Structures are given as C-alpha cells and as structure tokens.
Amino acid sequence: MANSKYEYVKSFEQPDVLLPNTWIVVRIDGRGFHKLSDYYGFIKPNDRRALDLMNAAAVGVMKDLPDLCIAYGISDEYSFAFHPNCQLFERRSAKLVTTIVSTFTAHYIYLWGTYFPDTPLQPAALPSFDGRAVMYPNSRIFRDYMSWRQVDCHINNLYNTTFWSMVLQGGMDRREAELELKGTLSSDKNEILFKRFGINYNNEEEIYKKGSVLYRQYQLEEKSDSSMQEETSPLQEDMPSKTQQEKIRKLRRKVQVVVDHVDIIKDEFWERRPWILSGKPGKLPTEAKEVVA
Template identity: 65%
Template sequence: MANSKYEYVRSFEQSDTLLPNTWIVVRIDGRGFHSFSNRYNFTKPNDIRALNLMNAAASAVVKEIPDLCIAYGVSDEYSFIFHKTTTLFDRRSSKLLSTVVSTFTAFYIHLWRVHFPPDIALQPPHLPTFDARTICYPTLANLRDYLSWRQVDCHINNLYNTTFWAMRQKGGMGPREVEEELKGTLASDKNEILWGRFGINYNDENEIFKKGSVVFCQYELEEPAEGRTDTLALEEDEATAVPDTEPSRTQKERAKKVRAKASVVVRHIDIIKDDFWERRPWISSGKP
C-alpha cells in the first residue's frame, strides 16, 4: 500500500539512542516536593511513611523492568541503573526514562493509601509528579562514583537537616537564627550540637535516614550479615564464573531457576565501599 502524504513527518523524529556499552542512570526527582511535603504534613526532616512509599514504588519498578540492576533513593529522588549491556528499547533515552518515571509515578499513587492513613488522601491539584533525566557512565568505576556521590549527599543533607530541626523543634530557635549558627560548621560541630544540647547521638539515627535506600535483586534465600563473607564464597564463585561461550541448556535452566528464586530487596547500607559490590557480583556482572 502506498504511504500517505503525511508519512514524511516521521523523518522529524530524532534519534536519542544512548551510547552502547555504558551504564544508563535514570534519575527521577519529585516536582515541587517542598510544598508537596508540607501539603501532606510530612514529618520533618524525615517522614518514614514517605520514604517507605518511595521504596515500595522503586521496588515495583525494579520488578517490572528486569534490565534494571540496582536503584538508589534518598529524599524525593531515585536513581535507576540499567546494566551497560541492556538493549531495552534499543537504548532510546526517551523511551527508557518515560517508562521508568511513569511506572514509578503510577505505583507511587497506587501505593499511597498503603502508607498513609485514610484521612491523608491525595487530592488534585496536589498530585505527585516526577521529572527524569538519563546519564551514561562509561565505566563501573564512574557508575560507583555516581552512586557514592548520591549517598554522600544523603549523609551531608541528613546531618544538616537533623541538626537544623533539633535546633528548631527542641531548641525553640527561629529559622534565621539556626541558619546563621550552622553556616560554615563542620560535621563534627553538628555532631557536637546534637549531642551536647539535645543528647542525640547521630550514629543512633535510623539507617534509612543516614544511608538512603538501595534496591536490588537478592539471589540467596538468607542474606548473610554485613561483614561476613564465608557463607557467600561458594555462590560468588559460581556467579562470577561467566562463560565466554553461549551458555549450555543446563546453565540456562539453572539461571532461570536462580532468577525465579530471586527477590527484590530494600537495604539501608553502605554502597561506597567495595564490600557491597564484592558480595553481590551479579549486580555489576548482570549475570545471576
């Protein structure tokens, strides 16, 4: 059949294929969450219900899109990482980011009432929306630096916010006064203010607030405690024994079984040190 005379409009579509063999980060961020969090009375500086909801929505996204190998979230943002080998949507940026951000938003709204009481219902025009961008990193080292940057940011902001709100709520100080006093302070100064004036040991604060949230596939039935490597040694050997050739049928069958047993988990742990990555080689190798 002949093309219609309108067909030429397709040629206006521009390619946005992302560079091959690079780690693709899709970072989403809540739009105007400063006022959104006030509208729904989020606890300051951290609302555990809001964070659990972010994590539930992110877990749903990771389950829904298997090409995602890890995600990291803090505050109103989440970074979703596609393994560098992904060919999903031919690596088209707009397709990848719009799928991630709309899936996330759909689950955020759907799961809202699981995390907030019935009297705090979402009402237009105060509905949650998120922006998104894609970023490509050529090496695993660059990707890890990106994730480390977000986790360090989480720590810096949380220490500041924890101190700020302790001075406001427990110290009865005004916002300008607190800002003035905190200007130019080091982490040690803030720890000292928290402990000296309010008896708060920052180390005892909730891990989810200090470290943010990591979402990934867990292939073991029981996750060993951080700091132990013995029980994982065997599985790690198997998981890193990546065949050069096309996997055999038994290998494929085994991989399928392992994947079926996998669960998507949320952890509040350090992802800056090697330990996290060494215990979970499938995240960087992309091979369960």
C-alpha cells in the first residue's frame, strides 16, 4: 500500500550501485562441490560430463542476459563479464549477482539429467552456488583478471592430473602423493606424468588445460600486426540510451553463443574478436561455427 505508516522500513535499504564505467565481473563458485563430486562419483581428475554441464548452464545464462559480453569457466567456477557501458538493473550489485547465480543454478539443475542420466539428484546433495561482483577500471586490468583465471586453470589441472595419476594408477595414498608433490615445479610434475605413467601433458584435452570461454560469435577480424590498442574509455563517448541498449540486446540475442577452449592470455584472441572489449556488436558471421544449443 502506497504511503502507509509502514513505508518507513524502506529507509533501511542501502544503495549498492557499482561504480560507473567499470568492467563488472560476477564470479560464481560451487558451494561444497568437493563433497558433491564425491557423492555423485565424479571422475578424477576431470569429469567431462560435469564440465559440459557447467558450460551448458553458462550458455543458458549468456542467452538469458544479452548484456553479458564474455564468460570463462573452470572446474565449479564461472566468471561472467559486463562491459563498462552496461546499465542492466542500474548496475545494482545485489540484482546482478543474484540474477546470475539463480539463473545459472536453475539451468544447472534442469540440465543435470542430460549429462548424468543414471545419477538423479538427491535432496542430500543438491548443487548450489554463491557469487560476488568485482569491478575492474579498464580493459587491461580486466584482461589480466581473465589471464589470472586461465593460468590458475593450467596450474590446478597439472597438479590434479599428476596427483590423481599417482593415486589411481600409482597406488599411492592421498597423503603420500601430497607430500611428494609439495614444492614441485611444473617441470617436475610433467616428468612424473611422462616417466611413471607415459602421459604427455601436452596431449591432454584443451578444455582441461585452458578452461572454457563463452562469447557471441560474430565474423572474426584479421589478426593485427600491431599490439592491441586500448578501447575508447566510456567517459570519452556517449553512453547508449535505453533505446539503443535495447536494440543492441535484440541484436545480441540473434547471435550464437560459442564455447571455446583457447588461449585468452595472448592478444590474438581479443584482436580477432574486437566486439568483446568494444561492447559494440560485430558483423554477423558468414559461416556458423560449432555452437552449444
């Protein structure tokens, strides 16, 4: 009821608007996924079904929220990025985070049976996720964030691949494997894998080594010979009006979302997909690449 005597309680609500003209990354993580993976018998060190399920749920989020320009996932974690010119929900942190977390969780649970048809979800171990929003002031720092996550993917996967090879194939208990790997370098782990188990880490699947990057697939640009230029600051150009924003959303909804497993640390990925950092739609591709429906 408008103007009721109880309306004063609204004064307790605190504003949580994120800084303007900054990249917003909403990172979600699985809650208690070590226990969940054990409960449902996930394959070690990587369960392709679980990773494909994470990617499918992330694609659902990207399709539901056309304001998102890129996402990156490893293990039970996903990072979703909004361009600095995004005005979705007036950039309110709680709205952005809860919308992404709830939408991702809904897709994850809905799609579970597609990837684990013989392992139905049980009330004792239902998947859930938490999330946070972090702001990055420019594209260079935003790219450093994305690079950090991909480097972590490689480090963690190399360790896990070595650890579980020692346990499952080498017959070591977990404590012994942990002690032997403590303080080892990447070269040491590669040597253990190759000499003991005949595993060439370079031949492992790219999804395990590089993680998964999601983006809208416009026509790829030619690779530039020069180093990538910083995009124009949103402070130096007019922010899109609400009408323009809606037109951009409609255009983005028509573009396919792809799941890729590529190097996002080097400039080439970003140079050939300038629409990610510019926030402006690219040219529609002449040929569709492999997509996840």
